Amino acid sequence: MTTPTPLPTDEVADARAGRPARSGRRRRLLVGALVGALVLGAGGVALAATAERPVSAEALVQSYADPDAVENPLTGTVGGDAAARNATYVETELVYLNGTDLSTQVATTLGIDLAEVDLEAARVGDSNVINITSTAPDRAGALAQAQTAADVYIAGRVQRLTDRINAVLASVQSQITANEQAIAALPDPPITGFDSNEQQRGALGQQSVDLLNARDTLQRAAADTSQIAGQIQQADVLPSGAVSDNVLTIAAAVLLGALLGAVLAPVVSALRGRVRDDQDVANLGVPVLSPDLPSASAPRRSSALLRAVQLQALQLPAGPVNGGSLAVVAATPGVGATFTAVAHALHAARRGKTVLVTSDGPGVADGVGGLQDHVDLTLTPSNPVAGLVVVHGLRTTPVPGLLVLVLGEATTDHVADARSIDDLLPDGFVPTATAAGWSVVVDAPPLDVSDEGVRAARQCRETLVVAAVGSSRVVDVDRAVQILHAAGTTPAGVLVNRLPRGAARSASSSSDRQPLEDEAAESRRHRRRAAEDRDRRPELDAAPVTEEMPVVRPEAPNVVARPRHG
Numbered sequence: 001m002t003t004p005t006p007l008p009t010d011e012v013a014d015a016r017a018g019r020p021a022r023s024g025r026r027r028r029l030l031v032g033a034l035v036g037a038l039v040l041g042a043g044g045v046a047l048a049a050t051a052e053r054p055v056s057a058e059a060l061v062q063s064y065a066d067p068d069a070v071e072n073p074l075t076g077t078v079g080g081d082a083a084a085r086n087a088t089y090v091e092t093e094l095v096y097l098n099g100t101d102l103s104t105q106v107a108t109t110l111g112i113d114l115a116e117v118d119l120e121a122a123r124v125g126d127s128n129v130i131n132i133t134s135t136a137p138d139r140a141g142a143l144a145q146a147q148t149a150a151d152v153y154i155a156g157r158v159q160r161l162t163d164r165i166n167a168v169l170a171s172v173q174s175q176i177t178a179n180e181q182a183i184a185a186l187p188d189p190p191i192t193g194f195d196s197n198e199q200q201r202g203a204l205g206q207q208s209v210d211l212l213n214a215r216d217t218l219q220r221a222a223a224d225t226s227q228i229a230g231q232i233q234q235a236d237v238l239p240s241g242a243v244s245d246n247v248l249t250i251a252a253a254v255l256l257g258a259l260l261g262a263v264l265a266p267v268v269s270a271l272r273g274r275v276r277d278d279q280d281v282a283n284l285g286v287p288v289l290s291p292d293l294p295s296a297s298a299p300r301r302s303s304a305l306l307r308a309v310q311l312q313a314l315q316l317p318a319g320p321v322n323g324g325s326l327a328v329v330a331a332t333p334g335v336g337a338t339f340t341a342v343a344h345a346l347h348a349a350r351r352g353k354t355v356l357v358t359s360d361g362p363g364v365a366d367g368v369g370g371l372q373d374h375v376d377l378t379l380t381p382s383n384p385v386a387g388l389v390v391v392h393g394l395r396t397t398p399v400p401g402l403l404v405l406v407l408g409e410a411t412t413d414h415v416a417d418a419r420s421i422d423d424l425l426p427d428g429f430v431p432t433a434t435a436a437g438w439s440v441v442v443d444a445p446p447l448d449v450s451d452e453g454v455r456a457a458r459q460c461r462e463t464l465v466v467a468a469v470g471s472s473r474v475v476d477v478d479r480a481v482q483i484l485h486a487a488g489t490t491p492a493g494v495l496v497n498r499l500p501r502g503a504a505r506s507a508s509s510s511s512d513r514q515p516l517e518d519e520a521a522e523s524r525r526h527r528r529r530a531a532e533d534r535d536r537r538p539e540l541d542a543a544p545v546t547e548e549m550p551v552v553r554p555e556a557p558n559v560v561a562r563p564r565h566g
Contacts, residue, residue: 029262036261037254044253057142058133059150060124060233063157065089066164067221067228073168073214090123090130097121097132097153105152110144119149129232139237146235157229165222172215179208275472281494284481289315289464289493293340309347316492318461320348320439325430327442327460329453329491331480335468336497341443342367348439349402355394355433357421358443359452361406371395371404379436389432391424407452422455430459447480457489468497 065086071078078085096102098121100114107114118135132153134145183204186197275281278288289312294304318324326344330337338360345356346368355377358364365371373396379389394403408419421442425432430440442460444453457463463484467477477494484491 032261032264033258034261036257036259036264038257040257040260041250041254043257044250047249047253054135054137055139055142056133056135056238057139057146057235058131058233058238059146059231059235060129060131061150061154061229061231062127062129063090063093063153063229064128064227066161067224069214069217069221070161070165070168073172073218074210086128087126090128093130093157094121094123097130097149102149102153105156106145106148109148109152116141117145119145133238134235142237143235150231150235154229154231158225161225161228162222165218165225169215169218169222172211172218176208176211176215179204179211183208273473273475275467275469275474275477275496277469278496280474281467281477281496284478284494285485286465286481286491287315287493289495292495292497293336293343305343306347309343312495313344313347316462316464319492320344320354320441321351323352323434323437323439324462325434325440325442325460327444327453327456327463328466329444329457329463329480329484330446330466331476332448332472333446334471335466337446337466338363338443339367340464340466340495340497341441345402345441346399348441349399352439353401353403353437354439354441355403355405356441356443357405357407357429357456359407359445359450360443361404361409364404364406364443368402368404369398371406372397375403377403379432379438389425389436391429420452420455421459428459430456434461447483448476453480454483454487454489457484457491458487463489463491465491465494466497467494472496 068078098119103117103119104114106119107117110117116136120133120135122131122133123129124131132146132149134142134149136142136145183201186201186204189198189201278290282288291308291311293308313319313321316322316324316326319326321344326341328337328341328344338358341356341358342364345354348354356364356368361371375394375396377391377394379391391405393409394405395409397404405424407421421429430442433440440460442456444450444456447453465477465480465484481491481494
């Protein structure tokens with residue numbers, strides 16, 4: 001039996017360190033963030049779809065100050081800065097438009113409550129155009145309020161100008177009448193001689209002319225009152241921005257969900273007691289083996305798998321690689337126990353004769369590339385007096401030197417009644433096989449469904465408890481360790497796998513089966529190459545054993561193939 005080439009000290013230390021615990025934490029954070037984003041994102045979509053958003057409508061009106069003829073009927077002009085006077089006028093109108101008087105008139109006109117009227121007026125730039133905006137729960141209400149506000153304002157503005165013109169006209173007319181009466185009260189001018197009232201009569205006459213001109217101007221202004229204010233755009237619905245609001249709502253929900261998911265994922269995992277990383281099982285009283293088996297997404301998966309198994313084998317001195325035995329035990333299913341057992345069996349088969357005992361025939365078959373003919377295994381124990389021992393029902397595999405014993409498997413002319421490893425041989429199958437020069441790996445069923453793992457651990461020199469991140473609970477792993485301790489066995493360590501969940505955790509997964517098949521093919525190539533070299537150069541048999549040139553033992557003469565028919 002050969003010993004694998006020791007690795008450099010720093011590589012062994014790195015292997016024992018395993019993956020950083022933060023790798024599992026990052027994975028939990030990402031998964032939690034994704035789940036949270038999906039959940040709250042869906043809620044945001046539903047909220048955005050069902051949200052009732054208010055509708056806004058606007059109407060544009062233009063309004064001008066009173067004509068100069070109304071401000072000063074006698075001269076028709078007003079002094080001062082016209083722009084400043086116009087700005088003051090617009091600001092005054094905005095105060096009226098944003099006040100309760102206009103809202104009250106709109107509510108009265110529409111027959112609605114004053115609280116339902118929501119109006120806002122604003123000047124458009126430096127012009128005399130005013131934007132009247134209304135907001136209502138629905139489109140019709142918003143349009144009605146905006147249009148009514150514009151109509152009410154225009155009508156009111158025209159009416160205010162008309163009332164002022166009428167008032168000024170009345171004043172001018174009264175002055176005209178007074179002048180006419182004053183002129184009539186003056187004595188008639190003398191036919192000859194000096195007229196003492198000539199100047200007064202002339203002043204009153206000129207004043208009457210000015211008043212008559214002012215009256216004419218006011219009458220023309222009264223005819224043009226409709227031009228003082230008007231509507232330049234009918235009420236129309238404003239773009240609501242619902243799309244952008246919905247996008248913001250959904251984006252905010254997704255972001256909030258991602259944050260909450262990332263924060264709550266470790267908390268939920270801790271509350272559920274799930275294994276999150278190696279640190280969660282570091283205090284169970286047994287070592288934590290490292291590194292774990294590489295995930296399906298790891299680059300160069302086959303070489304990474306081989307390297308991981310090699311490093312694990314260094315921590316199992318009495319394991320199958322060194323001619324010993326290994327029981328692979330899991331507390332619960334779905335943690336990659338079969339995958340781990342097959343990987344160690346393939347690695348051991350590269351160095352010598354190996355038997356893999358399992359209850360999961362299909363899973364092992366996928367892992368090793370298929371199960372072939374049934375054979376009977378004749379074991380020659382170290383004590384010749386004990387005689388030969390024959391074990392029936394083993395299966396050959398495409399991997400040279402690797403046999404698989406499926407417990408409880410029925411054949412055509414022989415039924416393997418052994419449902420347990422204890423039923424194979426009275427003195428124990430594993431110690432008998434190892435004494436005969438065979439390495440043994442036992443893939444035991446989970447401890448929560450069978451106590452076969454305890455029986456295997458009693459017979460094997462090394463026991464490995466397998467757990468998986470997310471699938472295993474700390475309490476279950478601890479219970480498995482305690483069960484093995486109570487049975488009088490001490491596990492060599494706990495292996496925390498980070499394999500993909502679901503079916504990919506078993507050897508039957510396509511993502512995990514491929515590297516195992518690669519390992520099996522590599523083992524066959526090594527054996528074939530070594531056999532060819534040995535045939536050409538017999539002196540190679542005495543060459544030192546290295547990892548690059550594994551020792552390949554000839555097929556055991558005590559394996560008798562019995563092809564089964566049917």
